Amino acid sequence: MKGMTVIVKKVTQFMAPVIFIFGIYVVLNGHLSPGGGFAGGVIMASAFILQILANGEILDKLRKEESGLEFLESTAILGFLVVAALGLLLSGSFVFFSNFLKQGVIGELLSAGIIPLENIIVGTEVCAAIATIFIALVVFKDEVTK
Amino acid sequence: MEIYLIIMLILMICGSLFSLHAKDLLSAVISYGIVGFGLVIAFLILQAPDLAIVQIVVEIITLVIMIAVLNNTTHQQEESRFHFSKMLYFAVVLIFAALFFIAFNKISPLLSSFGNHTTRMATPYMHGATVTGSANLVTGIVFGFRAYDTLGEATVLFTAVIGVLTILRLKGKKDE
Structure with a gap:
């Protein structure tokens, strides 16, 4: 896969950060507005995919990126379990996933206890997973054609 | 609508x-x-x-x-030619479609009207915003009431990534 023309590259340079920030917005506002961890994570991953499709691949960089994304994904899913276990330990009732933080006022950004935390973790996990799958396909194609 | x-x-x-x-x-x-x-x-x-x-x-x-x-x-x-077995498949599909049509025609008056489902399971979720504290009710259900489901979905995605990486790996780790 070679890169595309200069116009596409320039437009991608402008658009990819905006898409990534929109993904972060969707994740952070998941408990207030439609969206949430899964949708925001896929939007963030689409910024990566746009960059790879437009600029073509630089394989050494992509391999490094792939191992980093794998680490991020495994850490995120471990963090989800850690949050669940903290709910088991810190709250009085011995329930997995119990809400051990304060609920706050409904409608504010910092509210709903651990739900924004879980949103961020799931968003990271989904973003890393989808980007990893795409990069693995690209690298595999290069290894086969060699 | x-x-x-x-x-x-x-x-x-x-x-x-x-x-x-x-x-x-x-x-x-x-x-x-x-x-x-x-x-x-x-x-x-x-x-x-x-x-x-x-x-x-x-x-x-x-x-x-x-x-x-x-x-x-x-x-x-690639082009596919006409076979006799295709006629058989077509006939079976038609018979099943007719059966389903007759069955749904008889069943559908018994159900409640469109959009007004019987909410026996989901009745506690109606006041989920005050229980979980999240303004978006869907996130409150997915991460609050049904956090186990979300954990399962995340695990499925993790397993899918491991499967893709395992299948697509040409060189083993020992070669490096």
Whole structure:
């Protein structure tokens, strides 16, 4: 896969950060507005995919990126379990996933206890997973054609 | 409102039928996109914006990956000839469609009207905003009441990534 023309590259340079920030917005506002961890994570991953499709691949960089994304994904899913276990330990009732933080006022950004935390973790996990799958396909194609 | 939903569903059925019978694989993939984006509009009509966001993003990424795959293959599909067994399949499909039509015609007056389902399971979720403290009720259910489900979904995604990496790895780790 070679890169595309200069116009596409320039437009991608402008658009990819905006898409990534929109993904972060969707994740952070998941408990207030439609969206949430899964949708925001896929939007963030689409910024990566746009960059790879437009600029073509630089394989050494992509391999490094792939191992980093794998680490991020495994850490995120471990963090989800850690949050669940903290709910088991810190709250009085011995329930997995119990809400051990304060609920706050409904409608504010910092509210709903651990739900924004879980949103961020799931968003990271989904973003890393989808980007990893795409990069693995690209690298595999290069290894086969060699 | 319901008439728009029926129009969208008919359009989706037409798109899937065309994608099965298209000669060119690229047009088959694109008409498969009609199904996905029609589903987005159907979700919006049914007032499910969370699902619509997820569906539109996943649909775009799936189409991009499929078109990227098609760039490396031939566009043409191989011709298939007419067989007698196709007639048999067609007859079986027609019989089952007629049976389902008769059954639904008899059953559907017994159900409650469209949109007013019996909410025996979900009644506690109605006041979920005050219990979980999140203004978006869907997130409150997914991460609050049903956090185990979310853990399972995240694990499924993790397993899928491990499977893809295992299958696509050509060199073993020992060679390095």
